[in-house]
Structure formats: structure tokens, C-alpha cells
Amino acid sequence: MMLVAVMPGLTADPDLVRHIAETEFRRLGVDGRVVTGLDETADAVVALGRPVPHPAPVVWYDPADTGPVEVSPGSVHLYGRGLWGLTWAIRHAFHRLRHPAERVAYGPGDEQWGDLRLPPHHDGGPLPVAVLIHGGYWRSIWAADLMDALAVDLAERGYAAWNLEYRRPDRHGWQATVADVAAGLDRLTGLDFLDLDRVVVFGHSAGGQLALRAAADQARIALAVSLAGVVDLTEGERRRVGTGAVAHALGGPSADLPEVYAAADPMSRLPLGVRQLIVVGADDDLDLLDFNRRYAAGARAAGDDVTYLERPGDHFAVIDPASEIWVSTMTEVDALT
Template sequence: MDEVLIVVGPDVVADAGLIEEIAGREFAALGVRGSVTHARDAAHAAELLRDGAVVIPGRSGEMRELIGRAAGAVVWVDVERVDGVEPGEGATHLHGRGLGGIAWGIRHAAHRMRHPGRRRIPYGPHRDQWGDLYTPADSAPVVALIHGGYWRSIWAADLMEALCADLLARGLAVWNLEYRRPDLHGWEATTADVAAGLAALGDAGKVAVVGHSAGAQLAFQAAADGARVTLAVSLAGVLDLVEGDRRWLSSGAVAAALGRRVPRGAQASHGRSPHADDETVRLYIAASPLLRLPLGVRQLVVQGSADDLDLVDFGRRYTQAARQAGDEVTYLEMPGDHFDVITPATPIWQATAEAIAGALA
């Protein structure tokens, strides 16, 4: 495998030793060769651009001009949030994740080099309307992955790439879906994109839609809205938006995504709220998986016991309600945190993957 090269811009505000530590840990965890180079200036950085390079440009205007250059599969990582960046053809821009974004950038570069055969297929004109399709040698059932990130644009489909590799190795086709997030484009754009992205699969036979965190809400809403799926899977899902808003989950992520808070006194019960004629209540009823029961499709709800306690509560209560509504639901709770459910080596993901493969067999 080719080497992952980390290029640090000359004015990046971060401890150089800490960047080396982050890179070293990721190289070891991924089993890749890698190195870190501190560019003297933009001209030096330009000489280093190539497939597999992870570049932290900083704020220098000359460095940032390089981002739009066609230089291959370069991964640009801004540790601060910088919306609207247009990387050159074949490149990726990750931003807003702090220094932890460097680790995600290294993972993305490694996965791209290991799986050059994936196909990026647009389902709309916007740069965030696409899916990456991974296909085994033979025709196979499809697992559609919908990433989370509490509906915020700093998180993207790269979160699910490790699962793409794991599922592909199990003989399953994978559709890793990107979509416009509501913080920049509004809630209707997000839900429309997920529906369109799943519809782009056409008549793919058996399809499992698998969402992580906020992506589970989107996956289950799509299933409730009539997406043709065999199995809907929640990985640490936000399945109760009313309580998610009232408990101020992730610093108000629900209200920020939907654009409004649920009214005081409204009840989480299929439109039987005294405020059911209120537009906000109707929005929550349409979006919250708990309020869309029964979904009418087979479901798997996966939850790490060391995750946010509110998510554990949502998963357990959702499962009870879904069963009472007549849905076929399997609940899988095992040791693990919020990211263990999307980490291939963990027991909770191994059990999840086996369950998904079994349901699609």
C-alpha cells in the first residue's frame, strides 16, 4: 500500500508534537505507512500534493488557493469550520472537527487507497448529492449506509467508510450515501435527498438501510415514507425527536435541524397532541421514528450500553413501542460507545454485521 503523507501548512495553529502523535496512532491502527512533513511555504506544499496526501492548509491565502487545484485524491483537513470550500477534482474537504479531524482525514485517505474500485454516482446536481457504490464480484444484496453527525455539515459520509470495507468483505454491495445537511440547506432538502438517494438504487432486490445516530432517524423516516427496503437498522439512533429536543440532545441538535422546537405541552403520540394542528407538531410527527410506528418493515435496533444514556433510553423505548405496534424488531444492546457501533473490530459491530447478512441472505 502507498504511504499516507501528512502535509502541515506553515501557519497551522496546533502543537507539532500533537499532530505527530495523532498521525502515529492512526498509522498504527490502520496498518499503513505514513509520515508528517511541515511545508515551508505554499510552493513546497504544492510539490507534495499527490494521491494519499492529507493536507492541513491553515489560513494562509496561498495555501488555500491550492485546495481548488486538480492534484488527485488529496484530502484537505481544516481543523476549524469552513463552509463552501470547493476542492479540486478527485479531492475531499473535511472540516470543523478540530484536531480530531486529522485522524478522520488519515482514515479517509487510507480507505480510498484500499478501495480504488468504488464508484461515485451522483443522484442530483449538488456536490453533496452522491453515493459511493462498492460491489463484490457477484451480484449481492445492498446495504445502504446513512451517516450521522447530528445533521451537521461538518460530518460526512467518510464516517461510514470502515463499514463499507467490512460489509464488502462479507460479500455485500454497499451504497454509502451523502446528502445535503439541514444546517446549510434546510430539513426538506435533507429528507428529500435521502429519499432520492435510496430511490437511485432502483430495483436492487434486497436492500438494508443502515443509519448511525442522526442517520438512523433519516433511515427510519425514509422507511416510514415508503422506501423499498427489506430491513431498517438503527446504530445508536436518535429515534425519539420530541424527547431529543426536550432533553437538548447534543446542544440542541434536533431543534437546529428541524428549524424549530417542539411546543410545550405537545404529546409524543401520533398526532393526538392538543397542538396537532400546529405546523411544528406535524413536522415532529413526520420526522420522529417513534411517532411513525408501525413502520411495516423488519427492524434491527443496535445500541452500545456505554453510549449517551438518552440514546440508550430512546432505543429501548422505541423497541417496546414498535413491538406493541406490531412491527418485527430485534433489539441488540452490548458493551460499546457511540462509535463502537461503526467500528468493524468491535464485538457489537460484528454481531450487527452478522445480523444484517443473515436478514439479507
Template sequence: MIEVLVVVGPGVVADAGLLEEIAAREFAAAGVSGTLVHARDASHVLSLLSAPEGAGCVVVLPGPSGEVRSLIGRDLGAVVWVDVERADGMTAGEGATHLHGRGVGGLAWGIRHAVHRVRHPSRRIAYGPLPEQRGELYLPDADEPPVVMLIHGGYWRSIWAADIMGPLCADLAGRGLAVWNLEYRRPDLHGWDATTADVAAGLAALATAHAPDAHAPDAHASDGLPPDVLPSSTIPPGTDGAVALDLTRVAVVGHSAGAQLALRAVADAAGEAAGDAHAVAGGPRVVLAVSLAGVLDLVEGDRRWVGTGAVGAALGGRAPGRGEGQAATPYADASPLLRLPLGVRQLIVQGAADDLDLVDFSRRYARAAAEAGDEVTYLEMPGDHFDVINPATPIWQATAEAIAQALEAPPKGIKRTTTNITE
């Protein structure tokens, strides 16, 4: 059984009993054995992390102590650091993860992520030199699998990260699909252009991630977990550590704000591609774009103050007034509704119990896409905003089956191309 150690650093402002309740609930839900320890000081924290017979995974709430916080950037293994307060600009050590700004509930997310990483090892691959320019690649037991690129949401705010898509990674990999779970710079800290550029680069990286000299030295050889933890079934025999991905069958899937980024990236790729209207030139061919409870009408999203003003905050300004036009604004490029037709098959998924504005956006977008000539499937089922990314729910099961079916065979008339991802 997996052993989980939760370390609460000195000075953490939270009720001790509540932290124990959260931890116990998550241990039971995950089917793991866990222990929660209140550390006295930085030396105590370090001794717990350095124990030779330590836990299978470790979650630490560092608290305000400068000495404890200095440990976050050290290479101490696959530690999940959880700041209950917002703590921008922290870079965790090699193989570690830093989650922040989710309140006391962040402990639950931290435990889930720590357990997930042990149960479902992935390869951490950089597509740029900055800490957030990376993705986690999950490989199925299959030769030349198609690829699903996942883009997380969180209303474009840095407190939410790729860890929330972890359960979908495991589910899709279990269906024989390779999964590229993308992290990217969010606009609240880096600006809208950085976010857009990162998602485009992340998509293109599917074709170039194996290049040893791209970006930072050895960046693409860095794994989220040590290579010996990776299951041998992820490396087909005779490939000398290389794994071939079928780039003629790629789906781009986004949740919430990530759906906006997904559809926008597909639209950009279609407009920039040379000779193939559905792919980045020389790169992956997107055959399916999927919105999971997406923010698909940014103009109305801003006017309706969706996400307490999240749209305008992300794009750097309010939507133009009615009758002013959109051509000269970021909204014209960013809003999926204004980029139709996409020219790529689409699956629009929406939980009926979600925010009613998001239900409205999904329904109107699907109708507009069909009227523009796109091939669109609209799937609305019982469920809320997070049921669409919960593998246990009927709405996700239906979504996953649709994705797998769409990627089942190479598109007619398209020659299969592959890329090799190496250690």
C-alpha cells in the same frame, strides 16, 4: 506498503509536536508508512502534490493562506483536505475530499479516510447536481448482491460526513454485500427539507444511478478513484462494465442522527409506494431498517436538549409542549417513534455505555414498534456510541451477521429485480 504524505500548510494554528504525534499514531494503527511535511507556501504544497513519485495517499491541512486554499478546488487527485476549523461551502476537486470542523483530531479522521480509499476503492456516483448529492458504491466479489444503504450521523451537522462510515463499507462488502454510502445536504446549511429530500433521492437512486442522462451530464460516470484502480473482480465477466444489484434485498442502515433519517426514509417510502408496501414505486424494496444508536424520539430528544439542542436546530424549531399535539409540526413526520408501524422488519442496535437518553430512546422505540405490530429485534450489548460503527467490536460483528442473514435470500413471493450500475 501504503505511503501516506501529510502536508501542513503555512499558518495552521496547532502545536507541531501534537500534529506529529497524531500522525505517527495513525500511521502505526493503520500499518502504513508516513511522512509529515510543513510546507512553506502554496508553491511548496503544489510541488508536494505534483511529485511524480508521490505518496500513495495525501492529506493536507491547508491553513488560512488564500493561495493554498485556492488549491482545494483544483483537480489534483484523491487528496484529503482537512480544515481543523469549520469551513463551510468548500468544494474539493475531482476525486478529492474536504473534511472540516473536527479540530486537531480531524487529522486522524483524514489519515484514516485517505488510507481507506486506497485499500477499498469505490465508485463515486452523483444522484443530484450539487456536490453533496452523491454516494460511494462499494461492490463485492459476487453476482447480483443485495444492497446496504448507509446513512451517517453527526447530529445533522455539516462537520460530519460519510467518511465516518468507511470501515463499515469495507466490512459489509467483505461479507458479499454491495454498500451505498450516502452523502447528503445537512440542515444546518441547507434546511430540513433538503436533507429529507436528499435521503429519499439517494434511496431511489439505487434504481436509476445507471441512467446516463440523469441530472448533470456524465455525473453518474464520475468515480471516487480512477477506473483502473478498481479491482477487476467488481466487474462480472460479460457485463461490459455493468454491475447488477439485487433491489429486492435492500437494507437501510443509519447511525445516530442517520438512524432517524433512515427510519424516516423507509416510512416515507412505505407510504408512497404503489402496490408494494415496502418499496419506492419502481425502485428498491427495503426488507430491513437498522438503527445504530439512533435518535429515535425527536420530541423527547429536543426536550432533553440531546446533542446540545441538535434536534430543534435541525428541524427549525422546538418540539411542541406537552398536550399541544404533533400533527401540524415537522416532528410528526420526522420522529421515527411517531411513524409506527413501519411495516418493515427492524433491527435496533444500542451500546449499553452510550448516552443514557439514546439507550432510553432505543428501548422505548423497540417496544413501541413491537406493540404496533412490526417485526423488531432489539440488540443491546456492551459498547459506546462509536462501537456500533467499529468493525472490530462484538456489537458490530453481531449487527453485521444479522444484516447479512436478513439479506441472505429474496423475500418469499417477491420476484427478483436488478439494476445495472455502469461506468
């Protein structure tokens, strides 16, 4: 049983909240109810509203951009995605219950960790590694829960799935983000059940940029997979994609920070010298579609080994294991690795 507990003081239409929750319950195939307050318990609880002290494990979701709030051990706080974010909170609670992960720190900060999921019947032999880097235009309201479903799917396909969280630049600065992705990848070294010659890095949206930058910076990535990636930062800054997200993340416009952009921009780093799979939905934002088409052409012209995959689907279809574009993505990954 899954509960969505509506907390006192929440500013939202109750019928709309119920509709969102019940639609997601049906999509996930779970029994669920919407209740008022946290008096009841269930296998998975999503509390909708600002967190308050509570001893049981809860996925707290506040539609407002409140910033991080400390919650009890075992609980999670997501925030700032509007009412649509309730669907992501329900999905996160579901995956935590059905497919629990081991959380492994790679640094001392609250956001310096990865969730590790292994195949259900791992026999102890070396496993290929799937590193997942979430997007969200490098903003802290979006977090690693976006990649939960892919992590579960990849573990079931035989990968050690490493779903990476990192400090976002809106709260910590661009260099913290870059350092965390590198440290998160380095944390895999020394785990003897991993085959570090078979590391595939999957990045979604802004995470696609981070995945390709990591591939350019690190020698031990066998395949970099960009899923609807922001792969042309200079042009993205000029077009103000994500309402100015590029300049906000990197610390200013490209004209003022040419060296920062040169190091960060996948288009500027070509050739990467790493095999790449560039995936984008044909129904995605037109600027992202343009960036990905031009990036794939530029990478090939520069001498990189690049496969370009464009199929029907929107920005989030590429991280939905039930979508046709994800099935096609994994067919290509299998062929390339």
C-alpha cells in the same frame, strides 16, 4: 506511504498533531510521515489546514469550521471537527487508496451523490444492497466519510455498499435532507446488478433517524438497521441532545412544528411495518441509550418485527468493523435477511 502535510498558518501544537497522525498510522498498519507543506508526494496525502490550489488529489482537513471550500478535481475537503477530525481524514485517505469507490450522482448538487463499492469478486449476479446513511447530528461538518469503513466491510461481505451523502439542514433546510435520502434510494432503481428486494439500510446516530424514516416512507426496504440512532426526536428536542441539534435541524421546537416532527420522528411513526434491528452501545450517551430501549419496546408493542441489540461499546463502536458490537450486528443482519 501516507503523508500528513501540515500547512503554513495552522494553529495547533506540532507534537500533538504528530502524535494523532502516528497513532492512526499504526492503527491502520500503514507507513506514514508528518511533513511541513505539500512539496512531497505519496500514495495518499492529508493536508492539515485551509485548502490552497494544488493539482494532486489531496484530502484537505481544516480543524476549524470554515464551511465548504472548492478544491481541485479528485480532492476532498473535510472541516470543522477539531483536531480529532484528523483521524477521520487519515482514514478517508486510506480507504480512498485501498478500496476506491465509484461516485454516482443522484442530483445536481455538490452533496447529492453516493459512493458505490461492489464485492471484490463480483460475478455479475444480483447483489444485496447495503445503504449507509451517516450521522453527525444533521450538521455539515460530518459527512459520508464516517461510513467508509463499514462500506468496505459490507462490500467484502458480498453487498453492493451505497454510502449516501445528502444535503444537511444547517445549510439547506430539513426538507432538502428528507428529499435527498429518498432520491438517493430511488437512484438504485434500474441498476440491474442489484437485488432491490434485499435492501438493508444502515443509519448511524442522526442517520439512524433518517434510515427509520426512509423505512416508514418507502416500500422496498427489507431491513432497517439503526446504529445508535436518534430515534425519539420529540424527547431529544426537550432534552437538547447534541446541544439543541434536533430543533436546529428540523427548524424549531416540536411545539411549533408538530406536523414536521410527526413525519420525522421514528417514535411517532410506529408501527413502521418494516423489519428493524436497533443497535446501541451500552457505553453510549445515556439519553441515546434510553431512547433506543424505549423505541424498541414501543415498536414491539405497536406490532413491528424488531430485534434489539445492546453490547459494550461507545457511540462510534457501532460503526467500527473491528468491534464486537459490529460483528454481533452483522450476525443479526445475516439471520434477519
